[in-house]
Amino acid sequence: MGEDGGAMALPPIAQVPATWTFLGLVGGLVGGLLIAFAAPQALPLVETWVQPVGEMWLRALQATIVPLVAALLFTGVTQTLATASAGAVARRSLGLFLLVLAFSAGMALLVTPALIALLPIPADAGEALRQTLSGKDAGPVPGVAEFLRSIVPTNVIDAAANDRMLPLILFVSVFALAVSRLKGPQRDVMTTFFAALASAMLVVIGWVLALAPFGVFALSLAVAAQSGTAVIGALAHYILIVVLTGTVVFLAGYVVAVALARKPLGAFARAMLPVQTFALSTQSSLASLPVMLGACRDLRVHESTSEFVMPLAVALFRATSPAMNLAVAIYVAHLYGIAVPPLMMVAGGLVAILVSLSSVSLPGSISFVASVGPIAIAMGVPVEPLALLVAVEMLPDLMRTLGNVTMDVAVTAAVDARLKPD
Template identity: 50%
Template sequence: MKSAWIILAALIGGMLLGIGIETLSPDAGTASLPWIEPIGLLWLNALKMTIVPLVVALLITGITATADAARAGKLASRAVLIFLAAIILSGVMSLIVTPLLLRIFPLAADTAAALRSGLGGSAEAGASPSFGDFLLSLVPTNPIAAAAETAILPLIVFTTIFAFAITRLAPEQRATLAGLFKALGDAMLIVIGWVLALAPIGVFALGYALAVKAGLAAFGGLVHYVLIVSGIGVSCILLALLLAIVVVRIPPAAFVRAMVPTMAVAISTQSSLASLPAMLRSSAALGVDPQKADVVLPLAVALFRFTSTAMNLAVVVYVATLFGFELTPWEMAAGLAVAVASALSAVSLPGSISFVTSIAPIATAMGVPVAPLALLVAVETFPDIFRTLGNVIADVTATKYAADGVADNPAPTGAMP
């Protein structure tokens, strides 16, 4: 939380300085760009270099952990299927609602042009592939080349197949490979931690460059972005409430009454993990067997990020719309597939880390520029509130639904990874 506010302050400070210099002396502002902007771009490149190895490591550990959880018993396997269905549903909702919100509340043309220029207006959409080309691109002829070219979707296809193959190995071999990729992922997270420690400097430089290029319009554009993505967060919360009332058949008043303490903790901490004790109490208030809740809720905190698919896709769709990219149905399908994979393999870390590691692969798979993420991460503090709220509501809802559908005793918690 503290680091997120420091990064946000660095962005605002850089933008205010850029606007001030550009207002007082436009020539001085333009002359300063070659000296300051490369600092931000260098930090952005350092962030990008971690994406491919981290995606591979997290996807393999996520799939092996999910498979192990599904083996833990009927309750755990039912919960995993519920998690998967829910994050797909939220992603589909986002692909429908985000373009609709952008049409109803469009960004002013001059503000969009200024923001686009400040975020790298030279980015251009490539030719849209045919459906046949899209299918052929799914399976890489050379996974190493796919990684080198940052071809995320075919790399994820290969990694997913490889991860499921690992789950079929003997326990000793499975543990060895899973441990290897877990260590690789942990090492890359340490690297990302080092890179993000320099985020105030990089974001300050990028914010300064954005303000010099775009002026006051940059602030308006970022506020519009926050409102749109937060709107998808609110949509996720409403969808989770709708599922609780219609599908799980929990009386609305009883559900809200049980969830108020959990929502208070979620808003104050912006962490699903920190909200786990409160979620256990909310589940008990809704009549969930504590033994079953002890199995499903920790599993939900580890694997189930209901809002991630929707809000991550919303970020990419927003950037695509800003840069005038026309997303084809199969590009949206590719984005949804990568978003689901990212949600299942994401880690319970501060939003500034998970933002980049989860959204960059989606943007790359959909052919959308990744560079704007370096600035958008600075304003993630506000949408992250809705992410956490939606996640805890969905966690408790999924726990109630999974527990109600299983009559036998759940597997002991120690059976889970």
């Protein structure tokens, strides 16, 4: 699962196992390579009949991003505000969560470009994917003055219609803050409306993603038929870069445990082994909650702290989300040869933090689209490659879950260390 589950109640969502989508990718790549090398005369048929099917599915996927993110962001902001009002421990936990999320985003902005410079993207991959998935080069990136003017929308409906994600996210966040100041009945009406909108959009995107094996098959077959083996090299390279970026956050969990929680490194590592083993087998922080509570007991964290902070972390906090989601957007930018200005990189980081708080409860590939799509749009990066990258998300997701459970336990122990005397 892309953000490995959460606590918010979800409607029944049409989902297919990630392995089916992955098999659709593999089948498309194999079929495309056979056409490229054994039957190149069939390429016009692929472009006429197969590629449009994949593009229709891709358009349906893109159509869900804006309304889904707006609804989830509203509910995420209101849920975070409600948690902050629960007391000093909740506020301290949220503060540490935000600090770690900011670190996570910062690491992606620094580490991912450095990794790509050290391990360059295969030269022909960018051109092949760009021509196959979008049919045209990405548009020009706005300058600093234009970017600053665009932050505050003159018409939020127009911003949504034109996929200007940063002003839309800022408006929805401010609107959610304003709703939180309303009296009870009015606040409840708005909260219920956006919760219902989020639930309905989740059903819609679930229907779209239920067709993912067919859509991914069509897209990957067209890409492989036109680009040959370049797409395979690009996907393998992408997985490596994103996993390495997430590894930085994973290792930072041990630093938090030692520096902030004041736990011996060896003791923390031993306590985490069963948690990490269970997390890798389930790919779910929620399912790992009992084992994480056991690790907290082994580390002598007060039960009153762990039983409050740990479920809160599972519900709101995903340490690897900003880093790995930003890494995806940065990778796509390099793939398309887009030089994203520093201000737009920072904007992408802010969006990554905000979206991570609102999408942690989403299952599977839904979370990948809902989390990475807004970041890419805010940075002026094409979202078309996400339709293929979602098919291999089951592999980077192992590092997501590993880093999340490690940081969950570390942060819980750090909060406990601040509550008791040395």
